[in-house]
Amino acid sequence: MEDSPDRQNPTILLVGASRGLGLAMADAFVQRGWHVVGTVRPGARTGLHDLADACPGSVTIETLDITEPAQITALRDTLSGRAFDMLFVNAGTANPDQAETIAQTPTEAFVRVMLTNALGVMRTVEGLQDLVRPAGLIGVMSSGQGSIADNEKGGHEVYRGSKAALNQYMRSYAARRAGDGRPLVLMAPGWIRTDLGGPEARYSVEETIPELVDTLIAQQGVPGLRFIDRHGGTVPW
Numbered sequence: 001m002e003d004s005p006d007r008q009n010p011t012i013l014l015v016g017a018s019r020g021l022g023l024a025m026a027d028a029f030v031q032r033g034w035h036v037v038g039t040v041r042p043g044a045r046t047g048l049h050d051l052a053d054a055c056p057g058s059v060t061i062e063t064l065d066i067t068e069p070a071q072i073t074a075l076r077d078t079l080s081g082r083a084f085d086m087l088f089v090n091a092g093t094a095n096p097d098q099a100e101t102i103a104q105t106p107t108e109a110f111v112r113v114m115l116t117n118a119l120g121v122m123r124t125v126e127g128l129q130d131l132v133r134p135a136g137l138i139g140v141m142s143s144g145q146g147s148i149a150d151n152e153k154g155g156h157e158v159y160r161g162s163k164a165a166l167n168q169y170m171r172s173y174a175a176r177r178a179g180d181g182r183p184l185v186l187m188a189p190g191w192i193r194t195d196l197g198g199p200e201a202r203y204s205v206e207e208t209i210p211e212l213v214d215t216l217i218a219q220q221g222v223p224g225l226r227f228i229d230r231h232g233g234t235v236p237w
C-alpha cells in the first residue's frame with residue numbers, strides 16, 4: 001500500500017455522514033480540500049447526497065450499516081486498493097429515554113445502543129483499518145459522557161456505558177498495536193444540537209465542527225491513542 005499522504009488531495013473515509021455531526025464533518029473536510037468518501041445507511045436520499053451534488057468531484061457516497069458485519073466486509077472489498085489518509089467512524093445512537101437507569105433499560109434498547117456504539121464501531125475499525133495508509137489516522141466519535149472519571153451526575157446510563165465501552169475497546173486495540181506509530185483518536189465533540197443531542201444542547205454544529213475537523217487534521221502524524229475534545233484538550237478516562 002502506498003504510504004505517502006497525498007498533500008494535494010487527502011482523502012477521508014467517514015462512516016455515518018448522512019446527517020448531524022457526520023454530515024457537518026463531511027462539509028468541513030471538503031471545505032479544507034479533502035476528498036470525502038462518506039457512508040450512509042442503505043435506503044433514502046440524505047444530506048450527504050445534497051453535499052455531493054453541491055460539490056462535484058469532492059464527495060463519493062458508499063453504504064454501510066455498522067451493525068451488519070457483511071456490509072463492512074462488502075465495503076472493504078469495494079474500496080480495496082484505496083489508501084485513505086484518515087478513517088473516522090462517527091456513526092452512533094442513543095436511547096430516547098435518557099432518564100432511565102441502566103437496570104430500567106429495556107433489553108432491546110441496551111442491545112441496540114451497545115451493538116451500535118461499541119461493537120459496531122470496533123468491527124468497522126477492524127474491518128476497514130487496512131484501507132488506511134500505515135501512518136494514517138483512525139478516529140471514532142466518543143463522548144464526554146464516556147468518561148468514567150467525569151461521571152459525577154449519572155443519567156444517560158446506557159449511552160454513557162456504550163461510549164465508556166468504546167473507549168475501553170479502543171485502548172485494547174491500541175495496546176495490540178503498540179509501536180505501530182498510527183495516530184488513534186477518541187473524540188468528545190461537546191453537547192451539540194442534532195437529532196441525538198436535542199434542541200437544548202449547548203452548541204451549534206456551525207460553531208463546533210469546523211474546529212473539531214481542524215483538531216483531527218492536526219492530530220495526523222502524532223502516534224498513539226488520545227481521548228480528546230474538539231479543541232484538542234485531553235479528556236480524563
Ligand SMILES: NC(=O)c1ccc[n+]([C@@H]2O[C@H](COP(=O)([O-])OP(=O)(O)OC[C@H]3O[C@@H](n4cnc5c(N)ncnc54)[C@H](OP(=O)(O)O)[C@@H]3O)[C@@H](O)[C@H]2O)c1
Nearest residue numbers: 016018020021041065066091092143191192194195196197
Ligand atoms: N450531538 C451531540 O451532542 C453528541 C455529543 C457527543 C457525542 N456524539 C456522538 O456523535 C456521533 C454523531 O451524533 P449526532 O449528534 O450527529 O447524531 P445524529 O444526528 O442522530 O446522527 C447519527 C448518525 O449516525 C448514523 N448511524 C446511526 N446508527 C447507524 C448504523 N447502525 N450504521 C451506520 N450509521 C448509523 C446515522 O445514520 P442514519 O441517518 O442512517 O440514521 C447518522 O448519520 C454519535 O456517535 C454520537 O454518539 C454526539
